Amino acid sequence: MPRVQSSIADARSVVPRQPRRWFPLAMAAAVVILVWWSARGTEVDLPLLFRDGPDAMFSYAGRLFPPDLRPEFLLDTAFGGLETLAISIMGSLLATLLAFGVVFFASANLMYAGVLFEREAAGRIRGGLRLSFYLGAKGLLNLLRTIPEIVWATVFVFAVGLGPFPGVLALGVHNGGVLGKLFGEVLENVDRRPIEALQATGASRFQILIYGILPQALPHFLAYALYRWEVNIRAAAMLGLVGAGGLGQQIHIAISLFLEHQLLTLLLAIYVIVTAVDYLSAYLRRLII
Amino acid sequence: MTHRLSATAPSFRESKRALHWLFFGGVFLVFLGSARLAQVDPWSLLDARARANFLRFFAGAFPPDLSTEFLRFLIKPTLETIQISILGTAIAVAIGLPLGLLGTATLAYRGVLHAREVFSAPARRGIRFLPYVASRALLSAFRSIPEFVWAFMFVRAVGLGPFPGVLAIGIAYGGMIGKVYSEILEAVDPQPLEALQATGASRWQILAYGFLPQAYPSFVSYTLYRWECAIRASAVMGLVGAGGLGQQIEISMRMFDFHQMFTLVVILFGLVGAVDWLSARIRRRVFAR
Numbered sequence: 001m002p003r004v005q006s007s008i009a010d011a012r013s014v015v016p017r018q019p020r021r022w023f024p025l026a027m028a029a030a031v032v033i034l035v036w037w038s039a040r041g042t043e044v045d046l047p048l049l050f051r052d053g054p055d056a057m058f059s060y061a062g063r064l065f066p067p068d069l070r071p072e073f074l075l076d077t078a079f080g081g082l083e084t085l086a087i088s089i090m091g092s093l094l095a096t097l098l099a100f101g102v103v104f105f106a107s108a109n110l111m112y113a114g115v116l117f118e119r120e121a122a123g124r125i126r127g128g129l130r131l132s133f134y135l136g137a138k139g140l141l142n143l144l145r146t147i148p149e150i151v152w153a154t155v156f157v158f159a160v161g162l163g164p165f166p167g168v169l170a171l172g173v174h175n176g177g178v179l180g181k182l183f184g185e186v187l188e189n190v191d192r193r194p195i196e197a198l199q200a201t202g203a204s205r206f207q208i209l210i211y212g213i214l215p216q217a218l219p220h221f222l223a224y225a226l227y228r229w230e231v232n233i234r235a236a237a238m239l240g241l242v243g244a245g246g247l248g249q250q251i252h253i254a255i256s257l258f259l260e261h262q263l264l265t266l267l268l269a270i271y272v273i274v275t276a277v278d279y280l281s282a283y284l285r286r287l288i289i
Numbered sequence: 290m291t292h293r294l295s296a297t298a299p300s301f302r303e304s305k306r307a308l309h310w311l312f313f314g315g316v317f318l319v320f321l322g323s324a325r326l327a328q329v330d331p332w333s334l335l336d337a338r339a340r341a342n343f344l345r346f347f348a349g350a351f352p353p354d355l356s357t358e359f360l361r362f363l364i365k366p367t368l369e370t371i372q373i374s375i376l377g378t379a380i381a382v383a384i385g386l387p388l389g390l391l392g393t394a395t396l397a398y399r400g401v402l403h404a405r406e407v408f409s410a411p412a413r414r415g416i417r418f419l420p421y422v423a424s425r426a427l428l429s430a431f432r433s434i435p436e437f438v439w440a441f442m443f444v445r446a447v448g449l450g451p452f453p454g455v456l457a458i459g460i461a462y463g464g465m466i467g468k469v470y471s472e473i474l475e476a477v478d479p480q481p482l483e484a485l486q487a488t489g490a491s492r493w494q495i496l497a498y499g500f501l502p503q504a505y506p507s508f509v510s511y512t513l514y515r516w517e518c519a520i521r522a523s524a525v526m527g528l529v530g531a532g533g534l535g536q537q538i539e540i541s542m543r544m545f546d547f548h549q550m551f552t553l554v555v556i557l558f559g560l561v562g563a564v565d566w567l568s569a570r571i572r573r574r575v576f577a578r
Contacts (some may be wrong), residue, residue, distance in 0.1 A: 038373070041372035044452055087323075087327050089327075090320075151524065158342055215397065234435045237438075248437075255442070270433065
């Protein structure tokens with residue numbers, strides 16, 4: 001009997017502290033209040049939405065039909081779709097190269113902390129240099145990431161003129177920041193044991209990178225790059241808004257000029273491309289990992 | 290293992306290698322074609338005109354416009370952005386949760402819950418299968434059309450202002466949330482479900498006590514991530530006249546007032562950072578259970 005009791009006491013000390021009961025309730029209340037506040041601020045008129053909304057939407061949707069399927073417009077659409085696809089592919093490639101070039105400086109366990117450095121009392125200057133490289137790379141990635149693609153696109157349109165190329169640059173730069181963060185997480189989570197084993201053989205730091213870290217990280221890098229491709233195909237369509245070519249530009253024109261039948265064709269094209277890229281990327285990722 | 294491979298499979302390995310080369314050659318060709326189609330021209334970044342434009346842009350952006358009247362004027366759009374993102378995410382959950390539940394294969398027609406009714410009437414299985422397929426198709430249509438296109442169409446349907454932005458985020462993110470929720474539900478541990486079923490629990494009870502407690506932390510985590518995306522998306526929404534900070538960015542861009550634009554981007558930066566911090570805290574609480 002006493003044994004049982006002591007084991008209960010043990011269990012009690014092992015079980016982590018229960019979160020307070022009020023937390024979920026308080027969260028729920030906070031969410032309700034926030035949603036109410038947001039609804040007031042955004043002038044949501046629910047009765048109006050439910051009374052007139054469905055009619056307006058259905059009549060709008062009705063006007064979209066039938067899609068414009070004239071051969072010359074289909075050809076236009078196909079070209080726009082290909083351009084969007086090309087922008088997304090080039091943007092993802094640029095982002096991957098950019099992230100790959102920067103991420104090694106931005107990962108703590110390669111620059112100054114962890115197994116690779118525990119045996120070394122770095123001099124102040126050398127350590128400071130390492131740390132400043134690390135902080136600089138990290139800051140760069142943060143900056144690239146937080147500025148949205150669309151803002152980057154306007155900057156690049158301003159610099160190199162209209163056309164798909166500024167779209168490529170915008171996608172590449174923004175997603176370079178995103179991929180840099182994701183790649184960095186991969187690098188910080190690699191298995192340490194191969195690294196320690198390599199270090200024990202006297203491998204240099206560069207050799208450890210090539211033989212210990214990269215083989216573990218590369219498949220994940222590729223998987224993330226493919227995932228961003230899925231995101232980029234949607235973003236590439238959007239960049240047309242600021243004059244960066246592709247389907248987005250055609251959609252912009254079709255909506256502005258009330259060309260509803262053409263709009264439907266373009267929407268279908270986006271649907272097909274996005275779905276196809278989703279499937280292709282999922283398939284390739286399964287091949288890799 | 291290796292022995293068997295080397296004994297039987299040289300031709301197989303040869304053909305596999307050829308396949309690899311074919312694959313990489315194909316990828317290379319795709320890259321080349323994309324580069325042409327997207328008019329990639331790195332040198333144009335370096336020519337004098339582009340350099341001058343970059344310089345004009347960045348020199349024009351410093352220092353940011355921090356005059357009190359501009360900052361005071363920005364309070365409303367900033368709050369509006371927050372409100373759009375909150376209400377949009379709430380609507381997305383309201384759309385995504387029911388559709389996601391309907392679109393979960395383990396709830397609809399296969400897995401533990403249905404293991405005992407292999408021979409149930411085909412009509413009944415058809416009735417189960419139909420909502421599953423329908424909700425999946427709906428979700429994929431919602432998420433394949435980018436949010437800016439939704440915003441465009443809602444601006445047409447309900448007029449300018451923050452409300453179309455809310456609806457656009459609600460629909461587009463509803464599609465994504467529904468898909469991810471159903472993936473989370475399909476990945477829950479089936480053992481508690483079996484245990485519940487063995488006690489004679491109804492389907493609803495199994496959903497409430499078996500599925501949801503396991504899925505809830507991931508639900509919260511993904512929803513918070515979407516909220517962060519919604520804040521970022523507001524930069525795009527504004528371009529098509531759907532309110533918030535994005536609209537101010539669009540106006541400043543139109544007027545080539547880069548000082549103001551810089552301030553706006555910094556505010557957006559701060560908002561995203563704050564949301565990131567807040568959701569990290571909430572995530573930690575939710576997963577600590």
